[in-house]
Amino acid sequence: MASNMAPKQEQSFPLRLLLDREKNRVVVAEASGDFIDTLFSFLTLPLGTIIRLLSNKQQHDQPAEIGCINNLYQSVENSSAEVFWNHICKEMLLHPQNNCKSLCRKLKLNVDDTESLRYFMCSNCKRGSNRLLSTFSGASCCSCGKLMDKEMKLLGDSDDETHTDGVFVKGEAMYFIFDDLRVLQSSPNNFVKELTQLGYRNFHKLVEISPCVGLEEILNLLKQALTSKSPLSDVFFAYGESLGICTFSPKMGPKHEEPGFDFGVSINIKVTLRKSKKKIVYAEAEGDFVDFLFSFLTAPLGSILNLLDGYSSLGCIDNLYRSVKELDSSRLTIPRPLGTPLLDPRVAPQFGYRRQPLKLPEEETLSYWYSTGLIKNSICYVNPNGVVSKKRSLVENPCEMKLFDPRSADGTRELAVGFVKKPSLFVVWDDLKVMPLANASSICFIQKMNLPLDDLEEHILSIREVEALNLLRVSLTSKAALTEGLSHLLEKPNQKPKA
Template identity: 65%
Template sequence: MASREETKLPLKLLVDKERNRVVLAEASRDLIDTLFSFLTLPLGTIIRLVSNKHGNDEAKEIGCINNLYQSVESSIDKVFWNKICKRMLLSPRNPCEELCQKLKLKVDDTEPMKYFMCSNKCKRDGDWVLSTFAEASCSCGKLMDKQMKLYGYSNEGSHADGVFVKGGTIYLIFDDLRVLQSSPGKSVQQLLQLGYKNFHNLTEKSLNVGLNEILDILKQALTSKSPLSDVLLGNEEYKKMCTFSPKLGPKTQGWINFNTSIKLKVTVRKSKKTILYAEAEGDFVDFLLSFLTTPLGCILKLLDGNFSMGCMNNLYKSVKDLNPSWFTGSSGTTPLLNLGVAPQFSCEKQPTRLCQQSTPNYWYSTGGVVKNNVCYANSNGVISKECSLIQHPSLMKLFEPRSPNGTRESYVGFVRRPSLFVVWDDLQVTPLANTSSILLLQKLNVPLDDLEEHELKLEETEALNLMGASLTSKAALTEGLFYLLKKPKEEAKA
């Protein structure tokens, strides 16, 4: 099988010769699966992919999420409960990992999940304990570093009928990443809408795209409306397209609402009408850090068209508009429209309606470990040909990596409690432990009588506004929250 670097997928372009622009492209399901997999990538993974592809490339900046990621990178381990927390934020897990491992061209380079137990075979409350991190410390003091075989699942090869979409048709891809099923009628209709009455100025170009091209397309698609032309034709004359405007009313969607609010203090520079920084405890910082573990498709659904991020909105809308019969899921369903944060990677205090994927059950026997969505177990053993080596399985408890003792009950978040932080307008995070407040104020170089402190409460709408601003602005606190400070004055005038 070809290596990750060697895999190439065919793509046929229809190019406007005069404008040097891709009018449309045609591709098979394998390339469409790869493009749709962009939606499954957590923001932390995206930052890593678009920053480290080439050592001499300029990193693609996504609002100020890059600053959040870099704050985690530069933080000392003592800021977090343990080393695993930092690793989780820098290399978050894809909620569709098992599906994405079957892609012919894999974008996500995160290390696949592995399973570990304590070599002493320790139990907790009579149950075996399973960890997905080798660095986890067992209650006996040893590391849980004995790797276990997972039965009934192999990530080799690709899905017989595609990963997200089915074969049996060619798909149209437009320069702004809109995707449609290809047909002569649709092609004519789309070309006419784009202003082409004939093929006089159009030429065909066939090429094969590999990982480098796909990563470049991902990189451009975050800010540009023409990533295919930018990457495949070397057209660098593109306009950055990222917009956001705060919502002032309540957000309503059909997701579970946890009715959680977070309080924080912000310091405003009155003359500039900007938020300089926020003083926050662990709950607010955990909420911000959870942006890194959240898949792009989750964010597009939560913000519901209230912001524009390059042409990723078009990719998400293409999934929504695609005929359900072309998805590989049962009854025309697809996980791409109902993505959640990977199990154990969510934020407990979550003001938005963001959900975590359900945590699977794991079963243990002397032969290995079985996942409940692969093999099914009962008191008489496992009902599966692939898992015939597993006999008399027992249910396992999953080790919570962010907990001091590995139990779900004691989990509180990524950063230690109690702790205080300064979060700057551009989402750089500075722990206040061993940091001089006087020195921080001196570095601001702002007249003290120009500073004003306000207390804010973040509920669903405010949290979503901050999320949208963080992806589109270099001043996330000001763009996402300053409108809250205008409310009392406007109401007083009314």
């Protein structure tokens, strides 16, 4: 599902940077809307795409570590295809689709190299009412069992529409970007106000440079935006990562006995606590909990920040998110309240996991129509291979198609339940490394841990919306997600949390 076509590396942006040489810091950058569009597009990227892009980019450098998310991604990579319903589910998690891909393709520089959707049909099934459409290559037809290997061209796709006045922000304006990734519209008043607040009364300590920024710098900015409190300085001064200290206080959910409260979807897991360290060693869980964790990889960054109310403590990305919220609506190509593709982008169709406590919205799957005739200027043209369209009006005698869904045992949309086979049993370590327990020896498992058996204590926990949010937040910034996100649930009723 990854594209063989890399983003156009020859594309670049001119920047104007004001530097403080004494402090080795970028004070402010000024750039056009094209650069801001690429910067804001970070919010549309699924976490799995971010991990993949930065892992490919940093092969010879220190990799970007985003809490436990790298471990989730590597767990998918290291798992055999037999863990999932099919090989497509594994590829979906490693190469998730960006639901804003049609907008991102219009960027002057698009960092997301994920392959666009392709459309396949079974050449064996002739009857229109039985025709099945797949947006994934290598799918098996659930009607006859043969591969859906007949690639179809999609007619009348609105993704082909051109965009002339910017993608996310209007292109004629200039913008300021500060070292902490706050973005403001460029104006003399904003410039004076901001530099005065930063302690500068004149230009005596400031030096101006005008570099050109290409793919290399943009990917570095993406990495530093997620790991540093001074991304611009880290990229343009090679100053190193200035990681901020993240403090996490878990939210407390309603008590189980509280009457009249709707807890929604809940997932039960069995955790093993090391009593002497007050540390969760691992969780024993079924496929629904693993699907919940793996769904982090398909969730867009902006959607996650929306769930966390814009406070992830992840580098400076919160500032970028708030900049979109606070930017004058007249500067956006889609004014608020409708302009939400950055503030709450949906998970791409068929890439979500709906049976979970978090309300990560998945885009509804569109209807597709098949016919042997297409309409051009009110004249019907016959195509012996048939045509597929999202628009019923473009084809003659259209037949609605069933869509193949990999998230089930037989590819039917009605039974779509997730990515991993069920029933299945897994071990999830404190750092969110996931290990399937199929054919694994429990004796060997306990021996390898090499921990005193009388120091281990078992607890059953229910993961509801509040606990799921805690796990999501802490998975972005910590290497001990289970302990930091769930250990407060293990306190006995007469115990008070430590200050």
